[in-house]
Amino acid sequence: MECQSQPALSLARHPVPAPPARVELPFRRDLLAAAGDVAGVCPGMFLLGVTFGLVVVHAGLAWWWTPLFSGLIFGGSLEFLLIAMAAAAAPLAAIALTSLLVQGRHLFYAVSFPLHQVSGRLRRTYAMFALIDEAYALTATRPAGELTSTRILAMQTLMHASWVGGGVAGALAGNSLPVHVPALDFAFTALFVVLAAEASLTGRRLADPLLALACALVARVAAPGQMLLLAMGMYCALQLILRPRTGRRRHA
Amino acid sequence: MPDTTYLAATVAIAATITFALRAAPFAVVNRLRSASTVTYLGQRLPSGIMIILVVYLLRDTQLTHPPSGVTQLLPVAVTAATYAWKRHMLLSMAVGTLTYALMLTLTS
Numbered sequence: 575m576e577c578q579s580q581p582a583l584s585l586a587r588h589p590v591p592a593p594p595a596r597v598e599l600p601f602r603r604d605l606l607a608a609a610g611d612v613a614g615v616c617p618g619m620f621l622l623g624v625t626f627g628l629v630v631v632h633a634g635l636a637w638w639w640t641p642l643f644s645g646l647i648f649g650g651s652l653e654f655l656l657i658a659m660a661a662a663a664a665p666l667a668a669i670a671l672t673s674l675l676v677q678g679r680h681l682f683y684a685v686s687f688p689l690h691q692v693s694g695r696l697r698r699t700y701a702m703f704a705l706i707d708e709a710y711a712l713t714a715t716r717p718a719g720e721l722t723s724t725r726i727l728a729m730q731t732l733m734h735a736s737w738v739g740g741g742v743a744g745a746l747a748g749n750s751l752p753v754h755v756p757a758l759d760f761a762f763t764a765l766f767v768v769l770a771a772e773a774s775l776t777g778r779r780l781a782d783p784l785l786a787l788a789c790a791l792v793a794r795v796a797a798p799g800q801m802l803l804l805a806m807g808m809y810c811a812l813q814l815i816l817r818p819r820t821g822r823r824r825h826a
Numbered sequence: 827m828p829d830t831t832y833l834a835a836t837v838a839i840a841a842t843i844t845f846a847l848r849a850a851p852f853a854v855v856n857r858l859r860s861a862s863t864v865t866y867l868g869q870r871l872p873s874g875i876m877i878i879l880v881v882y883l884l885r886d887t888q889l890t891h892p893p894s895g896v897t898q899l900l901p902v903a904v905t906a907a908t909y910a911w912k913r914h915m916l917l918s919m920a921v922g923t924l925t926y927a928l929m930l931t932l933t934s
Contacts, residue, residue, distance in 0.1 A: 614915020639833060646841040653840075660828050660836050669836050673843040680844070682875060684851030686868035702849040707879060714872040757927035763883045763898075764905045764922035770876035771909040771918075777873040786874035790881035801885060805878045813870045814863070 601724055608728035615708050616736040618765045619650075623740020625758065626653060630745050633661040637745035644741040648704060648734060650762075652676045678803045680705065682810065686714035693723045704730035711769035715776040785812060893933050901926040 627640045635657070643653050655672055683705055692701045709730050713721060774783045786809050793805035858864045884902070887895040905922030912918070 614919075617916060618919055635828070635833065639837075642837050646837055647844055649840075649844050652844065656836055656840055660833060663828060663832070666832075666835055666839060670839050670843060673840045674847070677844045677847045679875070679879075680847045681851050682871060683848070684855040685864055686871050689852055690856070699849075702852060703845050705848045711872065711876055714868070757923060757930055760898075760901060760923050760926035761919060763880065763902065764919040764926075765915075766876060766880050766883055767902050767905040767922065768909050768915050768918050770873065770880050771906045772913075772915075773873035773876045775910060777869075779873075782870060782873045783877045786877035787881065789874075790878045793878075794881065794885055798885070802878065802882055805881070806875060809874045809878065810867060810871070813867065813874070817866060 600722070604722050604724035605728050608725045608732060611712055611725070612729050612732045612736075614768070615712065615765065616732055618761055619708065619733055619736040620740035620743075621758065622650060622762050622765075623737045623742075624744035624747070626650070626657075627741040627744020628747065629654065629657050630741070631748045633657050635660070637742070637748065640741040640745040641738050644738045645734075648706060648737065649677060650706075650737070675800065675803070679806055682806050683710045683714075686710070688713055688716070688718055688721055688726065691718060691721050691723055692726055697723060697727055701726060701730060704734055706730075706733065707766070708733055708769065711773060715773050782813075785809060785816075897926070897929040897933050900929060 623644065626644065627637070630640045630643070631637055643656065647653055647656075652673060655676060656669065659669060659672065687701075687705055687710055689698060689701055692698050712729060713726060770783070777783075786805075789808040789812065790801070790805045793801045793808065797804045855864060880902070884895075884898055887898045889895045901922045904925045905918050908921045909915070909918040
């Protein structure tokens with residue numbers, strides 16, 4: 575069983591090498607590599623997209639709002655919140671404030687996302703637009719030389735397509751499906767557990783995940799409403815303070 | 827059912843704010859790319875941020891009443907352990923989600 579499933583396993587985990595006999599086109603090679611990079615993430619995003627599509631239709635919105643939300647905002651947790659708020663006719667100021675607070679964590683992503691690898695103004699704009707948590711997790715831990723412009727953009731496009739495609743499928747399936755399968759909620763958590771495990775194993779420093787865990791728990795108790803920003807802020811500050819060499823300490 | 831103008835405004839506001847928060851930091855970071863502090867943070871952040879996101883997703887777990895969060899925490903441990911062992915994303919997610927389904931059945 576284990577031996578038989580080996581090819582499938584390596585397909586999902588590693589970039590697929592092009593057959594050596596064929597003349598390699600860099601573009602094609604990058605696309606295949608990107609497909610391998612996101613093979614573990616896209617099915618999860620598609621499934622979660624289906625759930626989102628169902629939520630949209632059940633909130634009384636037309637199905638075509640799903641691709642608009644998912645395509646233009648492209649931020650899962652915020653989109654789920656917005657549907658609940660829109661169904662309750664929340665004021666637009668509250669919508670803006672929620673967007674700001676939920677998406678505030680993205681302020682931290684620029685530091686390690688390899689945007690400098692992406693060439694061209696339009697492509698860079700798309701790369702920034704599509705900088706979701708999953709894109710950050712899959713690119714930030716890679717050695718810079720491994721990721722080409724095409725590969726990064728292809729990864730992001732595939733994830734975008736999975737999220738929007740899942741949403742459309744869920745919305746169209748609409749009323750014929752039960753809106754809630756409780757066990758599937760965990761698929762989203764499991765996706766992030768896997769991304770955290772990958773980042774921790776790549777980082778090879780036990781102290782980082784432990785420090786982050788402590789920050790998250792403190793923030794959860796101290797400011798449940800603003801847990802994410804507080805935890806990430808504390809983590810950054812502590813990393814700077816604990817920095818081995820006495821370099822610049824801007825946030826003591 | 828919310829009207830079209832309101833929903834369009836919702837999408838526009840949320841999309842604009844999301845994009846601004848994703849794009850704006852690059853204006854600063856790209857200028858500081860050579861600064862050692864930015865490089866240092868860039869290496870330290872990924873694992874920390876992902877751990878914080880996981881805790882955030884589990885934030886409503888009840889630890890004080892039985893089953894004391896085991897329903898969520900055991901599947902999390904199984905997911906992480908399977909990944910450390912096999913390094914296969916989908917496999918770990920599937921095993922973790924199945925464990926969670928099992929825990930739901932056992933504890934309900």
